[in-house]
Amino acid sequence: MTRLAINRLKERRPDAAAIDRFLARHEAPIVEGDRCTFLWRGEADEVFLVQRIVGLPERLPLRKLWGTDLWYLVLELPPGSRINYQVEVRRGEHFERGNDPLNPKLSYSPVGTSSVCFAHGYVPPDWTEPDPDARPGELTELVLQSRALRRDCSVTLYLPARFRPTAAYPLLVVHDGGDFLQYAAAKTVLDNLIHRLDVAETVVAFVNPHDRLAEYANSAAHARFLTRELVPRLEAELPLVGQRSGRCLLGSSFGAVASLATAYRAPDVYGSLVLMSGSFVFTDIGGADHGGGPVFDPVVRFVNRYRQRPRRVADRLFLSCGVYEPLITYNRSVLHTFESTGMTVRFVETRDGHNWENWRDSLRDALSWVYPGPQKLVYE
Amino acid sequence: MKIVVLGPQRRPTLDSVVRNLDLDDGPVAVVTAGWQEREPDDAELDALVGGRGVNLSLHARWQDVLVKDPEYAAAELEHRAALRELQELYLVQIDGTLRALREVGRYGGSRAEIREAARADTEAAVRLVDERHLARVREARAEFEARWHPGERLAAAGHRAEVRQVLDAAAALVVAGGHVGVLLHVLRLFAVGAAPAVIAWSAGAMALTERVLLFHDRAPHGPAHAEFLDSGLGWIRGCVLLPHARRRLRTDDTARMAELAGRAAPARCVVLDDGLRLDLGEGGALPPGVRTIGPDGRIGDAA
Numbered sequence: 067m068t069r070l071a072i073n074r075l076k077e078r079r080p081d082a083a084a085i086d087r088f089l090a091r092h093e094a095p096i097v098e099g100d101r102c103t104f105l106w107r108g109e110a111d112e113v114f115l116v117q118r119i120v121g122l123p124e125r126l127p128l129r130k131l132w133g134t135d136l137w138y139l140v141l142e143l144p145p146g147s148r149i150n151y152q153v154e155v156r157r158g159e160h161f162e163r164g165n166d167p168l169n170p171k172l173s174y175s176p177v178g179t180s181s182v183c184f185a186h187g188y189v190p191p192d193w194t195e196p197d198p199d200a201r202p203g204e205l206t207e208l209v210l211q212s213r214a215l216r217r218d219c220s221v222t223l224y225l226p227a228r229f230r231p232t233a234a235y236p237l238l239v240v241h242d243g244g245d246f247l248q249y250a251a252a253k254t255v256l257d258n259l260i261h262r263l264d265v266a267e268t269v270v271a272f273v274n275p276h277d278r279l280a281e282y283a284n285s286a287a288h289a290r291f292l293t294r295e296l297v298p299r300l301e302a303e304l305p306l307v308g309q310r311s312g313r314c315l316l317g318s319s320f321g322a323v324a325s326l327a328t329a330y331r332a333p334d335v336y337g338s339l340v341l342m343s344g345s346f347v348f349t350d351i352g353g354a355d356h357g358g359g360p361v362f363d364p365v366v367r368f369v370n371r372y373r374q375r376p377r378r379v380a381d382r383l384f385l386s387c388g389v390y391e392p393l394i395t396y397n398r399s400v401l402h403t404f405e406s407t408g409m410t411v412r413f414v415e416t417r418d419g420h421n422w423e424n425w426r427d428s429l430r431d432a433l434s435w436v437y438p439g440p441q442k443l444v445y446e
Numbered sequence: 447m448k449i450v451v452l453g454p455q456r457r458p459t460l461d462s463v464v465r466n467l468d469l470d471d472g473p474v475a476v477v478t479a480g481w482q483e484r485e486p487d488d489a490e491l492d493a494l495v496g497g498r499g500v501n502l503s504l505h506a507r508w509q510d511v512l513v514k515d516p517e518y519a520a521a522e523l524e525h526r527a528a529l530r531e532l533q534e535l536y537l538v539q540i541d542g543t544l545r546a547l548r549e550v551g552r553y554g555g556s557r558a559e560i561r562e563a564a565r566a567d568t569e570a571a572v573r574l575v576d577e578r579h580l581a582r583v584r585e586a587r588a589e590f591e592a593r594w595h596p597g598e599r600l601a602a603a604g605h606r607a608e609v610r611q612v613l614d615a616a617a618a619l620v621v622a623g624g625h626v627g628v629l630l631h632v633l634r635l636f637a638v639g640a641a642p643a644v645i646a647w648s649a650g651a652m653a654l655t656e657r658v659l660l661f662h663d664r665a666p667h668g669p670a671h672a673e674f675l676d677s678g679l680g681w682i683r684g685c686v687l688l689p690h691a692r693r694r695l696r697t698d699d700t701a702r703m704a705e706l707a708g709r710a711a712p713a714r715c716v717v718l719d720d721g722l723r724l725d726l727g728e729g730g731a732l733p734p735g736v737r738t739i740g741p742d743g744r745i746g747d748a749a
Contacts, residue, residue: 228483232512234523264666307527311534434666442660442670444480445649445689446454446623 071096072103072138076131085136094168095183100145102183104128105168106137110155113137116163117151118419119390125154145187147417148173148424149390150180174249175421176242176278176319182423193258194251194426200261201227205253210299214290217276221296224253224270226260231305235269236312236437239292241282241321243272249422255429263439264430269304271296279361282317282324284368289328293335310337310381314436318342318425323365329379330372338382338436342425343393346400348373373400378407384435385411386428388418447640449654449681449730452647453722454623454689460645461494463723464618467643472498472617475641479504479632480624480649495620500612504632507605511635514601518594525590532586533673536579540671543572547705569708576674576709580657583676597637609636616641623648623689626658630676640681648689651718654681654730659710661688663696672706682730686710688739689718700743707739714748715739 075088089107096103106113106128114125128137143149150173154163165172166181173182208221222243226235246252252272259265273296275281281288292315301308313336315325322344329336347356348369356366383404387397394415404411414431418424450463464474474495478485485505492499512519547568555561590596597606613619619641621629626649632638633653644654652658655678663669688695697703707715716724717737725733738748 230509232509232519232523234527309527311531430666438665440625440627441665442662442673443627443649443675444623444625445652446456 068098070098070101070103070140072105072131072140080131080134080136082134085134088136089168094166097184097186099186100142102141102143102185104139104141104151104153104166104183106153106155106166107135107168108137108155109135110137110157112156114154114156115139115141115151116154117149117390118392119149120392120394143183143185144417145185147185147390148188148419149183149185150175150419150421151183152180173419173421173423174245175419176245180421182421185417188417190423191427191430193262193264193430194255195258196254197258197261200257202257203227203253203260204229205247210295212291212295214287214295215276215281216287219291219296220274222247222272222274223300224256224268224272226267226269227257228267229269233267234305234307234312235267236314237297237300237306238268238270238314238316238433238437239296240270240272241315241317241324242275242278242319244274245422246425247272250426250429252426252429255426256433259430259433260439263441263444264434265439266437268433268437269300269306271300278320282320283361283364284323284327285364286331288324289331292328293332297335310335312337314338314340316340316342316432318344318422319420320345320365322346323368326372326379327368330368330377333377333379336380338384339380340384340386340432340436342386342428342432343388343391343420344385344397344400345393346396347393348396348400369396369400373403376403376407378409380409382410382436383412384414384432386414386416386425386432388416388420388424390418391420393420447681448643449726450643450645451651451682451687451718451722451724451726452645453718453720454648456720458490458494459721459723460491460620460647461496463645464495467618467645469617469643472615473500473612474498475612475616475619476501477504477619477621477629477633477638477650478624479508480622480626480629481505482625482628491620491622495618498617499620500616502609502612502636502638504609504636504638505628507602507609507636508632511596511599511601511605515599518596518599518601521590521594522596525586529583529586532579532582533675536575536582537671537673539575539579540572540673543568543575544671544705547572551701572709580674580677587676596635602635606636609638613639613641618643618645620644621646621650621653623650625649626652626660627675629653630658630678633679644681648718651682652678652687652689654679655685655687656680656683657686657710657713659686659688659706659715661706662694664694669696669702672709680730682726684712684730685714685716685732685736685738687716687718691717691745692719697745702743703739703745704741704743707741707743716748717745 094105113128128139169181171182172179203226206223210219212219317325322341401413476499550564630653658675661672
């Protein structure tokens with residue numbers, strides 16, 4: 067087996083110039099087979115890799131290469147993994163945490179950015195990149211005066227290329243719509259997947275929250291907005307299927323809770339749900355501290371209640387979660403709750419964390435399952 | 447009527463076939479409706495038929511009918527939604543019966559004759575689900591046509607007459623591939639009849655058979671069950687056509703291929719490879735030497 071680059075460097079007892087050359091030659095982290103070498107350079111008392119991978123300590127110490135100011139950590143990562151991390155540096159009593167200055171790759175999540183490491187075998191799917199052959203759909207802005215939410219709600223509508231008023235399109239409602247468009251390349255993904263016939267031509271409503279932690283945490287007002295205001299208006303104005311089989315709610319994290327809670331209140335309205343990395347935190351023993359803070363209280367109450375009395379809220383349910391997310395345990399557990407209601411459930415685990423790229427990469431699996439494209443019907 | 451079935455036209459062979467057929471004078475009626483919105487992009491195809499092509503523009507005519515006759519358009523939308531639901535329920539049924547068939551095939555036990563009897567019964571159940579589905583689709587279509595008489599409505603009738611006029615003078619009819627559901631629908635809606643010679647490939651050829659079987663093992667979720675969509679026009683008999691079979695099917699999975707052949711029986715599953723040419727006999731019968739999937743799931747020459 068080939069020795070790791072960091073070990074070869076170590077043996078040479080490098081000086082500052084050699085380290086300069088080493089860093090210029092390698093992309094950080096250095097990925098060699100299933101081992102990834104994380105690097106940091108500078109004076110410090112301690113340096114840590116900080117991540118939230120289930121099963122690993124949150125802070126992993128880097129070691130200093132003797133006689134230099136280069137710090138390193140070798141971590142074994144399964145093929146195809148993508149992990150988010152930051153670097154924490156201690157100088158005396160002072161701690162500083164931030165993204166890896168040696169790694170330009172950033173990942174986005176609802177709580178900000180972090181550095182990202184692509185392990186061996188992870189390649190961003192080609193359908194997430196713009197394809198000049200794919201005819202682009204159209205984005206239009208819509209503002210609804212919502213009585214339920216007592217505010218104006220901005221909605222970005224996606225109409226597929228070749229949109230025709232004489233057809234009937236299924237509807238997909240996406241929570242955190244602006245973020246899905248910005249960080250999960252949702253428009254590019256839709257254009258490509260529809261072009262490749264993986265996904266049916268679909269009208270998509272990207273909705274945006276005002277205060278997502280309140281509106282997405284089992285809010286009756288949010289559910290009323292979607293079910294009694296948004297969906298009826300879109301079905302009145304656009305050529306939509308207009309039946310439960312043609313209505314789907316999608317959300318990630320708190321957005322997944324919002325999707326489930328909305329369908330829970332209107333079990334006859336939505337045919338499908340896509341729940342990505344759902345924040346389905348529960349406490350099986352009443353009163354136990356769930357660790358999520360007060361914003362999770364209504365979520366925990368809702369999920370506890372749902373687990374006690376599960377019911378069918380849609381026909382088909384796509385559930386996905388990253389195996390490195392702390393939420394994986396909750397999602398694996400709630401899977402059986404969903405299945406027990408008779409819903410058809412597809413559960414996909416990814417080697418990824420709680421971030422937009424994970425949800426972007428899951429879109430093909432999710433959408434082609436919920437609204438399969440006409441691939442089977444086309445023989446050129 | 448002479449019918450020629452071609453393999454997929456990624457590397458066109460149509461031009462040499464047209465030259466070779468020694469067609470009568472007259473235009474060559476062309477159907478590219480399977481390409482849907484790209485229907486008018488037929489310049490290359492027209493060159494292949496020697497510049498004699500007259501596109502029947504069936505997709506454009508269909509869209510025109512939908513715009514001009516909103517009452518019919520609404521009814522057709524509802525009809526298509528009902529057919530989609532029928533297809534979804536059929537998929538649920540076929541999923542159950544095919545799983546049962548595979549479980550029976552895997553069952554160990556010590557009495558082969560008992561297992562074989564169970565397998566034969568389960569195969570019969572699969573065939574029953576396929577046959578009943580096709581019957582339900584036919585019934586739904588017949589009811590729709592009896593109620594709405596789509597071809598006789600004002601907007602469609604004019605188009606039908608124009609299509610008939612072109613076909614009456616045509617030396618040949620060429621049907622290209624694309625979306626087989628759209629092709630079937632517009633061929634029926636505008637009552638496209640035969641010409642002295644008919645050349646078709648991919649979805650265009652599938653639409654001319656007795657039963658249309660959909661298949662795709664390379665979908666994002668992996669192999670899905672093959673499913674019958676509808677009856678075709680029935681100009682080609684005794685076979686189920688599989689264009690792009692080697693690209694779209696896991697042909698090395700002989701158990702799966704044998705299952706497919708069993709479902710198509712007594713018709714034969716014909717593999718339409720690139721470059722293939724089949725000159726059909728009287729009544730659309732298959733010529734000898736055609737490549738089919740045998741009962742053992744292997745591709746070979748039909749006896």
